Amino acid sequence: MANISDIIEEFILANIGADAMIELSRRELADYFSCAPSQINYVLSTRFTQERGYAVEGKRGGGGCIKVYRLTTDDMLESISKMIGDRLSVAQANYVLENLQRAGYIREDARLLLATSISDRALAQAGVNAPVVRADIIKQLLLRLSR
Amino acid sequence: MANISDIIEEFILANIGADAMIELSRRELADYFSCAPSQINYVLSTRFTQERGYAVEGKRGGGGCIKVYRLTTDDMLESISKMIGDRLSVAQANYVLENLQRAGYIREDARLLLATSISDRALAQAGVNAPVVRADIIKQLLLRLSR
DNA sequence: TTTACTTTGACTTTCTTTGACCTTAGATAT
DNA sequence: ATATCTAAGGTCAAAGAAAGTCAAAGTAAA
Numbered sequence: 244m245a246n247i248s249d250i251i252e253e254f255i256l257a258n259i260g261a262d263a264m265i266e267l268s269r270r271e272l273a274d275y276f277s278c279a280p281s282q283i284n285y286v287l288s289t290r291f292t293q294e295r296g297y298a299v300e301g302k303r304g305g306g307g308c309i310k311v312y313r314l315t316t317d318d319m320l321e322s323i324s325k326m327i328g329d330r331l332s333v334a335q336a337n338y339v340l341e342n343l344q345r346a347g348y349i350r351e352d353a354r355l356l357l358a359t360s361i362s363d364r365a366l367a368q369a370g371v372n373a374p375v376v377r378a379d380i381i382k383q384l385l386l387r388l389s390r
Numbered sequence: 391m392a393n394i395s396d397i398i399e400e401f402i403l404a405n406i407g408a409d410a411m412i413e414l415s416r417r418e419l420a421d422y423f424s425c426a427p428s429q430i431n432y433v434l435s436t437r438f439t440q441e442r443g444y445a446v447e448g449k450r451g452g453g454g455c456i457k458v459y460r461l462t463t464d465d466m467l468e469s470i471s472k473m474i475g476d477r478l479s480v481a482q483a484n485y486v487l488e489n490l491q492r493a494g495y496i497r498e499d500a501r502l503l504l505a506t507s508i509s510d511r512a513l514a515q516a517g518v519n520a521p522v523v524r525a526d527i528i529k530q531l532l533l534r535l536s537r
Numbered sequence: 538t539t540t541a542c543t544t545t546g547a548c549t550t551t552c553t554t555t556g557a558c559c560t561t562a563g564a565t566a567t
Numbered sequence: 568a569t570a571t572c573t574a575a576g577g578t579c580a581a582a583g584a585a586a587g588t589c590a591a592a593g594t595a596a597a
Contacts, residue, residue: 246594248543269586279545284587289542304552306393307585353500356531360507365530368522375515376523383512384503393584395553416576426555431577436552451562454575 247278251286255311263313269301287311293386314389324385330374336361336381348388357384394425398433402458410460416448434458441485443492461489471532477521483508483528495535504531 251272259265273280291297291311298312323339331339337358344354359365361380366373398419406412420427438444438458448456474486484505491501506512508527513520 246543270584280586281546281588282544285543301586302552303550303584303586305554305584306396307552309586349503350497350499352497353503356496356500356534357503357507359530359534360504360527362530365527366523368519368526369516372515376513379515380507380512383506383509387503387506393553417574427576428556428578429554432553448576449562450560450574450576452564452574454562456576 247276247282248286248289251276251278251283252290255286255291259311259313264310266308266310268308283309314386324382327378327382327385329378331378331381332374333361333363333377336377339381343384343388394423394429395433395436398423398425398430399437402433402438406458406460410462411457413455413457415455430456439485441482441489443485443489471529474525474528474532476525478508478525478528479521480508480510480524483524486528490531490535 254272254276255265255267267283269280269283272283276282287299287309291299293314296314298314299309300312301307301309323342327339340349340354340357340361343349344351349357361377363373366376369376401419401423402412402414414430416427416430419430423429434446434456438446440461443461445459445461446456447459448454478486487496487501487504487508490496491498496504508524510520513523516523
């Protein structure tokens, strides 16, 4: 515990604040800590990953910046998410969506739209991969709902 | 957020008003924000696009001006379906979803969930096909919403 | 001594800003 | 009427300003 990455991690953690978001400038941070700009990317990609409960979003060009969000996890969603394997049929996915509605995470209109988005028609182009894509979509939804 | 383009965008959004239209003078705006006149065109062509639900119309010569309209529901479904080809980027798909929300077809929570379901992460397994799958999902949504 | 983690920097991609040059519409003079 | 002038807006490409990627080199831990 003394390397720059850890220090930068501390800094971000300390400043991410109550609204669970921080907006930073890669260049300024790098200047401040006297390191290569890409060091910031390294810290973000090793410490502020989705698995650890963070989302990172960057914008390039003049006035660009990097935003780091803290996701707040919910045990129930996490456990559902673990139960889901690599593949999901339309029926299984709909079952999950119905549960989410029942549990109050989503309303009926959203459920119907989501059902459309994971339907066989919508995922036709994914071919044999459709069940895998469908599982991923549902997993991402669970992640999103848990933040 | 500190670049002129974003500030000019804010300004236009703030002034477009209830009648969904604003008439502006390129010269005056550029003077006001101390930028090149063509900066205004840049803002208009990157932020006030059809995808995002706006139409821009300019008139040259003496007494010329630029009018920015916010599109309303009727125009929208039509222009959106025209816009959608075989493939759709995440950004494009999100504009569509934002338009749908603005037009009152979907609520914010549904939009966010749908955004998740067409994200790169969710469609990662579709690989190179992701933009095609994404376009299909959006098309199916439009079909569902229009009935 | 491996193996995993850090640090660095060259190169890429994306978005923004600027300026030179073009086109159009109305006004004015002939 | 017609030609010319002038005051708009339009286009495009080059330069600038971020952030992103990746691989090589350096360090620490097992």
